[in-house]
Amino acid sequence: MLGGVPLMLGTGTGSEIRQPLGYAMVGGLIVSQALTLFTTPVVYLYLDRLSNAFAGWGRLKDADGERPTADHGSISKPPSELTGTPSRRK
Numbered sequence: 001m002l003g004g005v006p007l008m009l010g011t012g013t014g015s016e017i018r019q020p021l022g023y024a025m026v027g028g029l030i031v032s033q034a035l036t037l038f039t040t041p042v043v044y045l046y047l048d049r050l051s052n053a054f055a056g057w058g059r060l061k062d063a064d065g066e067r068p069t070a071d072h073g074s075i076s077k078p079p080s081e082l083t084g085t086p087s088r089r090k
Contacts, residue, residue, distance in 0.1 A: 001029040 007022030 001026060001033075004029070 004022045004025035007018045008026055010018060010022070
């Protein structure tokens with residue numbers, strides 16, 4: 001962005017041709033950075049809210065109207081006991 005400042009502020013022979021290029025470069029970069037800094041978090045927040053709204057959509061409910069919970073068992077068991085495969089250690 002700072003590379004366009006000498007073009008924008010330059011005086012001398014042919015500067016009237018280069019000044020619009022400098023203004024376009026610096027102005028475009030400032031606008032694009034401002035839009036990126038403000039729109040990216042806003043889009044992220046809206047998509048996060050949308051995903052949270054649809055998080056439970058389409059899942060089955062029990063007779064009580066509650067969503068079923070998964071029973072993952074004990075985490076303290078070794079992997080061979082959780083999967084049912086024999087352990088290779090002796």
